[in-house]
Amino acid sequence: MEVVTYPDPKSYAEILKRSSASLxxxxxxxxxxxxxxxxxxxxxxxxxxxxxxxxxxxxxxxxxxxxxxxxxxxxxxxxxxxxxxxxxxxxxxxxxxxGRIEVETQKGVRCWQEKRPxxxxxxxxxxxxxxxxxxxxxxxxxxxxxxxxxxxxxxxxxxxxxxxxxxxxxxxxxxxxxxxxxxxxxxxxxxxxxxxxxxxxxxxxxxxxxxxxxxxxxxxxxxxxxxxPAGPSEVLVFADETASPAFVASDLLSQAEHGPDSQVLLISTSNTLLQQTAKALREQLAELPRAAIAKQALEKSLSILVKNDTEALAIINAYAPEHCIIIAENEDFFANGIQHAGSVFLGPFTPESAGDYASGTNHTLPTDGFARQYSGIGLDSFQKNISFQKITAEGLQTIGPAIETMAAAEGLEAHKNAVSLRLESLKSNQS
The missing domain is CATH 3.40.50.1980 (Nitrogenase molybdenum iron protein domain)
Structure with a gap:
């Protein structure tokens, strides 16, 4: 893994650039x-x-x-x-x-939303x-x-x-x-x-x-x-001096063995941790059946030494990883500060493999930086929302004038008439 030491924030975009091939x-x-x-x-x-x-x-x-x-x-x-x-x-x-979400936005104007598969x-x-x-x-x-x-x-x-x-x-x-x-x-x-x-x-x-x-x-x-959107699988690990280098190495390799184009990043505030992890990587890599694949991924991967947790968090959010593993004393700082990640794994006993298989969360996650805009797969991914509304005569009399004014301002006279005709009908019935 290439080592980057104390990168300037202005260089984050360049050093974190994915190596994904053009499709x-x-x-x-x-x-x-x-x-x-x-x-x-x-x-x-x-x-x-x-x-x-x-x-x-x-x-x-x-x-x-x-x-x-x-x-x-x-x-x-x-x-x-x-x-x-x-x-x-x-x-x-x-x-x-x-369940169904229902609200009365004005008296006589009832709106609700239901899910359908x-x-x-x-x-x-x-x-x-x-x-x-x-x-x-x-x-x-x-x-x-x-x-x-x-x-x-x-x-x-x-x-x-x-x-x-x-x-x-x-x-x-x-x-x-x-x-x-x-x-x-x-x-x-x-x-x-x-x-x-x-x-x-x-x-x-x-x-x-x-x-x-x-x-x-x-x-x-x-x-x-x-x-x-899909791309090569990826993991970003932040580990401080309290982390086990063997654990960190195993997490990096578990992602690297997916394929030669997998993305693997390690960030730490401890140079000693980076050096010990590099040694553990070599030792564990030698024992893997998919060592050749993992080695290719590691050759394009980075170890980044930062000055403090704040810099580390900034890099995490800049990269927006598919998987983000935090093994650090200041765990809550990262858990509260991460804005862009597909799935986050906290603590020394929460390997990314758990989410891949059996913890319960979904392993289908946004890659290639799309964690800025997309969520991982969940129940909502298999459903769609349908909105409903029902307006009484009183409700239409309340919001009708606003609709007429807005429709006229947009130059959509038929929209305005759809309300005006109903209001005139109500007025005639009341007189």
């Missing part, structure tokens, strides 16, 4: 895939699966009837771990439910070197609580033509309605346009590679919503 170069290829799927449907999906995944399939739909919660390929320990995660995620997201959602679950079955839990549990009527899951097949058993187990446990063995941009296209097998959906959720990311962006131009 514009692959957009023509993704667009071609999407147009082909739109025209040819399932035939295109099967052809692209053979081309990109080197797997020959006769159909993309997976029979849910053949998926069993008693699958012997799922070890009991994993089954129990998934169940604990399920319960914690369900508990946290159930607590986010809100997004009917059809699509999930993309990566299935490459590390099938992310945990994302099935994170996305389907709040969708089910929200009341989404159709939950479609697309994930690429393995070399044997089958879907990772852990992914199927999680899908069955979470009541996914349909599963399809299709990955990449072609999966996003299928959920966008619909094919003979894959239904068109209303909103797409889930992580993916750069092709999936571009396909999701293009899907928004076709009337399909997406969860949030």
């Amino acid at each position: 514009s170069e692959i957009e023509p290829d993704v667009l071609s895939i999407m147009h082909t799927v739109e025209r040819e449907g399932d035939a295109a999906l099967l052809r692209f699966t053979e081309k990109f995944d080197t797997v020959s399939l006769t159909e993309v739909k997976v029979s849910m009837d053949k998926i069993s919660l008693e699958d012997e390929t799922i070890p009991d320990a994993l089954r129990e771990a998934i169940e604990m995660a399920y319960q914690n995620i369900h508990t946290f997201h159930s607590a986010q439910q809100q 997004i009917e059809k959602i699509g999930l993309y679950i990566p299935g490459g070197s590390a099938p992310l079955f945990s994302s099935v839990l994170m996305l389907t549990i709040p969708a089910t609580i929200a009341g989404c009527s159709e939950i479609v899951l697309c994930t690429p097949p393995q070399a044997n033509g089958k879907i990772a058993p852990e992914t199927l187990y999680a899908a069955k446990r979470c009541n996914v309605t349909q599963v399809f063995a299709v990955g990449g941009a072609q999966a996003i296209a299928a959920m966008t346009f619909g094919t003979e097998s894959v239904p068109a959906i209303d909103k797409i959720f889930g992580p993916g590679n750069q092709y999936v990311t571009v396909a999701k962006q293009l899907a928004t131009k076709k009337g399909v919503a997406i969860d949030l």
Whole structure:
């Protein structure tokens, strides 16, 4: 990791610049895939699966009837771990439910808001070197609580033509309605346009590679919503002299092993901590199965030495990390001062891995600085708000003149007339 010492605040934007590659170069290829799927449907999906995944399939739909919660390929320990995660995620997201909000803004003017589920959602679950079955839990549990009527899951097949058993187990446990063995941009296209097998959906959720990311962006131009802007996964750790270098190193590596383009930052007020963490990184890296991937991420990452906690907080908010870990004596200062982060992990015994799997919070979070404007996935992500209003005769007489005045000022005479006719009617009835 490159070490930056006491950076000038004016240089924050430059040193914190993400190294994300431009996605514009692959957009023509993704667009071609999407147009082909739109025209040819399932035939295109099967052809692209053979081309990109080197797997020959006769159909993309997976029979849910053949998926069993008693699958012997799922070890009991994993089954129990998934169940604990399920319960914690369900508990946290159930607590986010809100009832009807109602208010009388003027006498006789009653307004209220109710939530309705997004009917059809699509999930993309990566299935490459590390099938992310945990994302099935994170996305389907709040969708089910929200009341989404159709939950479609697309994930690429393995070399044997089958879907990772852990992914199927999680899908069955979470009541996914349909599963399809299709990955990449072609999966996003299928959920966008619909094919003979894959239904068109209303909103797409889930992580993916750069092709999936571009396909999701293009899907928004076709009337399909997406969860949030996506980029390489990232973590920022602030640790002071009280932190364990081994803990800090493990947190950095847990993010670095996601992929060579992962973003990893360490900030500290202690140069000793930075040096000891660098040593711990080397030691732990040597033992990791995905060491080559993590090493590439670390080569583009930073260790930043700052003078005090105030400077550290300023860098955190400037960077707006997806994951932010705080291991420091002055924990409350950071907890109260962080304005931009996807999810915050406080204390020496709160690794980012907890949020990825089983603490209960959602691990689908904004990356690439979008934590300034976006929240992570929650129950609201699967719902929409509908406002209602009912106005009595007395209420319209109260607010009607204001409406007439404002409509006239905007030059919208029909708007004004819609009120004026009613007011005149009421006046006639009263005389």
